[in-house]
Amino acid sequence: MDALRTVYNDHPKTVLFGSAAALRILLAVTFSGLPDLLTGRVEISTPVNSFKRLQEGLFLYERGLDPYDGGIFHQAPLLLPLFSLLPSSSTWIGRLASILLFTGLDLLTADCLYQIAESSAAHTSRLFSSPRKDRTWHPISVAAVYLFNPFTLLTCLGRPSTVFTTFFTALSVSHACRAQTVTAAFALAIASYMSLHPVLLLPPVGMLCYDRLCVQIARKAHSPSADGDARGNGFNGKVAIDQRTQPKALAFSTQMLGTFAIALAFLFALSRLLLPSWQFIPSVYMIPLTMPDLTPNPGLWWYFFIEMFDAFREFFLGVFWLHMLSYSVPFCLRFQKQPLAAVVLMMGVVAVFEPYANVGDAGAWLSCLALLSHVFEVSSAHRYTFPALATLLYAALLGPAFHHLWIYAGSGNANFFYAITLVWSLALLILLTDAVYSVLRDEWEAERPEGKGKDVRQI
Amino acid sequence: MKLSFLLALPTTLLTLLTPTLASPEYNEHLHLIPLSNEYLYAGFNFTSTTSQSAYRANNYRYFPRSLGQILQYSRASELHLRFALGRWDEETWGARPRHGRREGGTGVELWAWIDAEGGTEAVEERWSALVNSLSGLFCASLNFIDGTKTIRPVLSFDSEGTSRSTAGSKQLLLHGTLANEVVCTENLTPFLKLLPCKGKAGISSLLDGHKVFDANWQTMSIDVRPICPASDAECMIEVQQTADVVLDLERSMRPRDDPIPRPQPIAEIECDEGKHYHGGDTCYPKRKQGAKRWSLSKVFGSPVIGSCHLSERNDGEAEEKWDISLEVPSEHIVEASAMQDSLTSDDQIRLYRLSESRTQRSDLSLPHQYESGSRLRPQPALYAxxxxxxxxxxxxGMHAVLRNPHPYAQQIIYLETLPWFLRPYMHTLKVNHRFNSTEDKSARPVDVFLEKIFYTPAIDRSRATKVEVMFTIPPESTVELTYDFEKAVLRYTEYPPDANRGFDIAAAVIRVLGSIKGLGREGDSYIRTTSLLLPLPTPDFSMPYNVIILTSTVIALGFGSIFNLLVRRFVLVEEIPKGPLAGLVARVKVGLGKLRGGKGEWAEGAGGAGGAGGAGGAGSANRAHEDAAADGEARRAGQTGVNGRVGEGKDGLTNVERKDR
Incomplete structure (x- = not known):
């Protein structure tokens, strides 16, 4: 026992990652039917990320057909050569290989989150330093929250391709936290290429990257004078920034956008080389926009567009997309001082409002919330976090039951599952607003320390 | 022998004969086979031909004008239209008539070769014109054969016609199915109208909707094809209309005015005297032995009226001078009334010719006979x-079972048209076989080598899935073809009114290639499986307004609360500027306090906080305020320093929290 504790104290990261990987592989090996069962669940697999549909696309691709000339496969083309390297997933070795791949992705994502948490971008930025920065969780806890989140765990076994999107998004954010503009933009381009919605993260990630770049330059400028004191002093925004040494915002955004566009063009060109036609662009990117496939998912769109009157379908598709778009810029403006919070909250908006919502995205976002762990106390003291979490649990447990009642037992109808998806979305939304409140309140309390713990109003 | 071969394959017959015929030609034929003892197969065949030049010049004689004009307009060179209902019971009835080449899957099936000039768009337009006009002509919902029900088979169908290929003319085969169409009398009437005698005379006078659609299995077909003789003689256009029915003798012979089956009067029942309880008051009905008694007029409701002999009488060896052929054992008694001519060939086939008179009523009747009426029917090529x-x-999952009863291998082509809302996973397609003789069911089935696969995946709401697989079934073995599929959820307007009934999936078409037995293209036979019913998940159809309202509410809630937080700024409760009303309320409260006597302090505190919850009296609230302010000062002071302030600030914080509670 003591030996274990010593090992844990010495190499916490190794132990954590090792146990997370072991848990995933053990689950897949012990319950050999579990991965395929989870792949079939509507909560995990949607038309745009289902592992089974990927297999179908792979089948067509390997036979030289255009996998996008049909209504089944809507995933990014570059997944095809990657998965054609793996053995066929109908055999146990193929299943194990895919589980290993997705476990690896999960570990890499957790590592990215670890680095993000370690970079202290959450509570300290160019213009702001949180009064609660000492309440931040240890990076290892953030990684552990991601790795042992049941939603993440089930998603890993269900093997949807959105895990790639999550990974590249996290990678992009972690590079942005290290002020590496080109790699951040490139990783975000890959994520957007995998599924459309990470494009919405471009403004906040760009802002984060710019912010970190300023901090880095400031730190460099200070380090010769106050070498050992960089952590205590250089980060304390108000002191450090020298306007002249700051990078030009325009040049920076040009660089970011340029890299993003070039990376996307490169990825598209690479995909075109693999495929016989450009058909993949409408097939991959128009599907989330027009939502022709109304397979149930835990989001808000599917039942709405099943029941929508034909004349208003296009109008409401436009409204729903505009609604999602409408958050990106306001978040950037309001969370100017805390760009990482803008990124995390935007991820939340995407997880709740995306057309093909799935538990994987929601789980990844819930884990990312741990990056904002310093404001949890505000949220728990002033908001409805406990009821929201309880509702989330309630929806997570009742969702599969109601889906069963509708589809298999026939004793319930579609409204059962619809109602539970509404509850799920509502719970996520409450958590999202709580997070927004906490971040804003934290920022306000940095200016008005006397307001801490008091009742406040918003006017 | 030659005769039966010709009757089984009227198409071959005509291919052989037409070269000698240059004038317009029409003939009709009815083929009757009693199947087992209770069923009667009746195959009607009406064939008319016209020369290509007359057809081009819109000069119609026996060829139906309405059909000809449609074909010319849509530039279809060959057309096959099928209406079918019921199931052919191959276990008891044996092989299908005409090798299955003149039958369709349940519902309507249509395939045509259309001039490909002008590209895909033009072909689709012509196809659309064709199905829409045929829809009007046959009173069927053929116009619903749109892109989602049309496929382009590659292997399954071959052109039956022989056309002289002119350079540059390319034909495109399109195939559409309508599995949910219920074939009915309204389709039979236009079918009969295409005939020269319009169902008023000749064997077509037997076709009565009440009887035809009461059959266990019935199929109507219309086939138009060009025939060009090998010599330089003129090309012909042939239209062949067939109607095949299998009638339940007992049901179809019920009197029309009293169709409800009733127990027979006891006097008419033959008792089984072998039973030990047989006596004067108990009777165990004896099973009827031998072939049932039937006659054409009873089975079809009326006798044959007159005849429809339009072409010049073709004497000699030509078989089409006979109107009716009946396949019964030679020892059976057949009473023919008012037939002009009859012939009993040695191999159990009797031929009859109707009289030339227009009003003569002819009939065939078979009395009850004790010898078993049916001879052994040939085995079908496959059981599917x-x-x-x-x-x-x-x-x-889809699961097709194909059993080859023969001691030779058979090469087949399996064709399926699937609607877009059934999403097959082709990577799960498995075809394996097991020998019929294998007793051990646990034996691992062997994979069948798939020689060719043509697969067109569906596109949502615009294209159907086509699967065409070619493989060989080993002798005396059973092949199982399986794959998984997913059922789509549709928009609520896309469901039919009877949404919970399910959706019809068209029959699979199986073409058994005859070439493997050396029979050539004419030896191919077709088998169609039954159509399937696919239940889809249904939404609640009464909910559109509720769903729009509820979902919008949730979205508005999220949007509202987030933007509410984003656009407003925080202020302490104490700093809220008091509105005029709040001042009034405070004054009233003060007044009330004074009335109660010296509790103004309390009233003031409550009024000032505007409902600050949980403050345990003015004193404590004030104290908390002071502490917090002091703490804030400490923190402000601490920010300029370097270290050690954190613990203090934190303590201060917990302090405040405790007091606040």
């Missing part, structure tokens, strides 16, 4: 069944 497996409305 198809089912949907799995439960629930989310996903399922």
């Amino acid at each position: 069944t198809r089912q949907i497996t799995g439960h629930g409305q989310e996903r399922g």
Whole structure:
């Protein structure tokens, strides 16, 4: 026992990652039917990320057909050569290989989150330093929250391709936290290429990257004078920034956008080389926009567009997309001082409002919330976090039951599952607003320390 | 022998004969086979031809004008239209008539070769014109054969016609199915109107909707094809109309005015005297032995009226001078009334010719006979069944079983048209076989080598799935073809009114290639499985307004609360500027306090806080305020320093929290 504790104290990261990987592989090996069962669940697999549909696309691709000339496969083309390297997933070795791949992705994502948490971008930025920065969780806890989140765990076994999107998004954010503009933009381009919605993260990630770049330059400028004191002093925004040494915002955004566009063009060109036609662009990117496939998912769109009157379908598709778009810029403006919070909250908006919502995205976002762990106390003291979490649990447990009642037992109808998806979305939304409140309140309390713990109003 | 071969294959017959015929030609034929003892197969065949030049010049004689004009307009060179209902019971009835070449899957099936000039768009337009006009002509919902029900088979169908290929003319085969169409009398009437005698005379006078659609199995077909003789003689256009029915003798012979089956009067029942309880008051009905008594007029409701001999009488060896052929054992008694001519060939086929008179009523009747009426029917090439497996409305599997009863291998082509809302996973397609003789069911089935696969995946709401697989079934073995599929959820307007009944999936078409037996293209036979019923998950159809309202509410809630937080700024409760009303309320409260006597302090505190919850009296609230302010000062002071302030600030914080509670 003591030996274990010593090992844990010495190499916490190794132990954590090792146990997370072991848990995933053990689950897949012990319950050999579990991965395929989870792949079939509507909560995990949607038309745009289902592992089974990927297999179908792979089948067509390997036979030289255009996998996008049909209504089944809507995933990014570059997944095809990657998965054609793996053995066929109908055999146990193929299943194990895919589980290993997705476990690896999960570990890499957790590592990215670890680095993000370690970079202290959450509570300290160019213009702001949180009064609660000492309440931040240890990076290892953030990684552990991601790795042992049941939603993440089930998603890993269900093997949807959105895990790639999550990974590249996290990678992009972690590079942005290290002020590496080109790699951040490139990783975000890959994520957007995998599924459309990470494009919405471009403004906040760009802002984060710019912010970190300023901090880095400031730190460099200070380090010769106050070498050992960089952590205590250089980060304390108000002191450090020298306007002249700051990078030009325009040049920076040009660089970011340029890299993003070039990376996307490169990825598209690479995909075109693999495929016989450009058909993949409408097939991959128009599907989330027009939502022709109304397979149930835990989001808000599917039942709405099943029941929508034909004349208003296009109008409401436009409204729903505009609604999602409408958050990106306001978040950037309001969370100017805390760009990482803008990124995390935007991820939340995407997880709740995306057309093909799935538990994987929601789980990844819930884990990312741990990056904002310093404001949890505000949220728990002033908001409805406990009821929201309880509702989330309630929806997570009742969702599969109601889906069963509708589809298999026939004793319930579609409204059962619809109602539970509404509850799920509502719970996520409450958590999202709580997070927004906490971040804003934290920022306000940095200016008005006397307001801490008091009742406040918003006017 | 030659005769039976010709009767089984009227198409071959005509291919052989037409070269000698240059004038317009019409003939009709009825083929009757009693199947087992209770069923009667009746195959009607009406064929008319016209020369290509007359057809081009819109000069119609026996060829139906309405059909000819449609074909010319849509530039279809060959057309096959099928209306079918019921199931051919191959276990008891044996091989299908005409080798299955003149039957369709349940519902309507249509395939045509259309001039490909002008590209895909033009072909689709012509196809659309064709189905829409045929829809009007046959009173069927053929106009619903749109892109989602049309496929382009590659292997399954061959052109039956022989056309002289002119350079540059390319034909495109399109195939559409309508599995949910219920074939009915309204389709039979236009079918009869295409005939020169309009169903008023000749064997077509037997075709009565009441009887035809009461059959266990019935199929109507219309086939138009060009025939060009090998010599330089003129090309002909042939239209062949067939109607095949299998009638339940007992049901079809019920009197029309009293169709409800009733127990027979006791005096008419033959008792089984072998039973030990047989006596004067107990009777165990004896099973009827031998072939049933039947006659054309009873089975079809009326006798044959007159005849429809339009072409010049073709004497000699030509078989089409006979109107009716009946396949019964030679020892059977057949009473023919008012037939002009009859012939009994030695191999159990009797031929009859109707009289030339227009009003003569002719009939055939077979009295009850004790010898078994049916001879052994030939075995079908294959036995084919198809089912949907799995439960629930989310996903399922297709499972087709093809059994080869013959001691030789057979090469087949399996064609399926699937609607877009059934999403097959081709990577799960498995075809394996097991020998019929294998007793051990646990033996691992062997994979069948798939020689060719043509697969066109569906596109949502615009294209159907086509699967065409070519493989060989080993001798005396059973092949199982399986794959998984997923069921789509549709928009609520896309469901039919009877949404919970399910959706019809068209029959699979199986073409058994005859070439492997050396029979050539004419030896191919077709088998169609039954159509399937696919239940889809249904939404609640009464909910559109509720769903729009509820979902919008949730979205508005999120949007509202987030933007509410984003656009407003925080202020302490004490700093809220008091509105005029709040001042009034405070004054009233003060007044009330004074009335109660010296509790103004309390009233003031409450009024000032505007409902600050949980403050345990003015004193404590004030104290908390002071502490917090002091703490804030400490922190402000601490920010300029370097270290050690954190613990203090934190303590201060917990302090405040405790007091606040």
